[in-house]
Amino acid sequence: MSFEKPVLVGSLLVIIGMVGMPCSFAHTGHGNDEMPVIHDEDTASSVTDELLADERQASVLLDLGTHTFPVSTKNKLAQQFINQGLNLAYGFNHTEAGRAFKEAARLDPKLAMAYWGQALVLGPNINAPMDANEEPLAVKLINQAKALMATASPKEQALIQALEKRYSGMAEARKLNDQAYADAMRGVHHQFPGDPDIAVLYVESTMNLRPWGYWMRDGYPYAGTADIVALTEDILRRYPNHPGALHMYIHLMEPTPYPERAEQAADTLLTLMPQAGHMIHMSSHIYQRVGRYADAVRSNQMAIQADEEYIAQFKAQGLYPLAYYPHNIHFLWFAASASGQYALALKSARDTAEKIDDTLLQQFPFTSIFRVLPYWTLARFGQWQSVLDESAPPADNAFLTGSWHYVRGLAYVATGKLKQAATELARLRKIVGNSAQLDYQLLSQNTAYAVLRIAPEVLAGELAAAHGKFDTAITHLERAVRLEDGLVYTEPFEWHYPPRLSLGAILLEAGHPDEAETVYWADLRHNRNNGWALFGLQQALQAQNKTTEAEAVAARFKEAWQHSDITLSASRMGR
16 A cells, blocks of 8 residues: 555545535634634624524533543533543544534633634544635634633643634635644644643644655655654653544554554553544554454444444534444444455445435445445455346446446356456456546545556456466456555555455466465565465465464464354455
């Protein structure tokens, strides 16, 4: 996977467009207002009334952990909502965080940090840019916080003044404003070096400057990355249960060659905030990278339950239920597939796909990555008749149609119908050849074309192998490996399985177990403790009479496959 480019998650902006303003405290009628700085108490009071109008009271969430963020208020309930708001912001539930901060303002209308918090969560984050339509409200909120600074502590005043740099009233200056905010937060951190929340907010402000783009292709850090990694590690040494530091550290470490550095953070975060589904889920980003697939399954099952209860109980709005909650199910599918749990993988695939109807699919093509999951799952687990029984997708969706031809081609190869497989390959190549119809991002910066162009190489390789043309098969599958390696890192990976698994199996079939061994070891560096690769590696070692090594790998495979409901005969799909 490539570490080179940031995952800009443009699809999240599309979802924002689906639901309107991402925060439930979205205002009306102020889109073109000028935002004057408020100097007197009477004016501040009138603006407070306006900012608090027409909003249902936030509900108290009980299980968000014990982290607190003390501010200058004597109202204990307002303080509780401030704690809740920041913890939810750390957990990327920005809509609910905004509601909590707004409830704190209702309870204590002169609490400057309640308006600071509302402004904070309107800004960009590593998963979504700021909605330009929110700029006027953000300016109004931070101006209100400034107007009430007289009763704020020096730390609070510094945070308010720093956040003011983020909102100029000119949405087109977003990049410059984000840099100004990060620079200001660096200064606040230097002013208050012992404060963990200030340090985490500084780290996040810096991460937002290049979302998901902290490392070069070889894992070497970009400028500034090493500093924020070191700072986050220092925070966790002093405050090992800090939710924001744990979350940021996982995101910093997950794409690196050494994700195990965040394994303790993942273990800690798993149960730290029982009602924050995304934080529970975040552990799986590390578990998957270090080969703890059973734990990745468990964390996403826990996250799904937490989010379903939260969404039902609190009528959750905005981006969270539309993007973060389905992400848990998608990730569950990925972890179940990697660990050979067919029934769970298929259920997760169906559950995810069923959330995307044809209207949504046509309006937002990136949702194809959810709808395609049943096709891919049936193929990976060799359910060939079920593959052929699957109905055709909407004809105007090139990604799904190409994927449909791809899995049908694999089914025909596996069942010995090679002419039909060749027909499916020709149809697939025609679709991939028209790259313009695939020129849109999926869930990351990868385009549909970048992902789907792997498919004809895999299918062509399998078809060539079925004809006994192993050199041709190997050439196609080696290209599939290169194409998959070149995808921008995201989780779950956007291609459904490692092509090295097919390459290794065909090398074995062609009588090259030593080369197959090399391929499987390479896959295990990319996908640690992957049972599919361990099985193929065991076969390759046995074929070379490396008995001791084969026995050691067999023990690893047995452990990796302990939750599987299938029996393998080869490492590649459906064998």
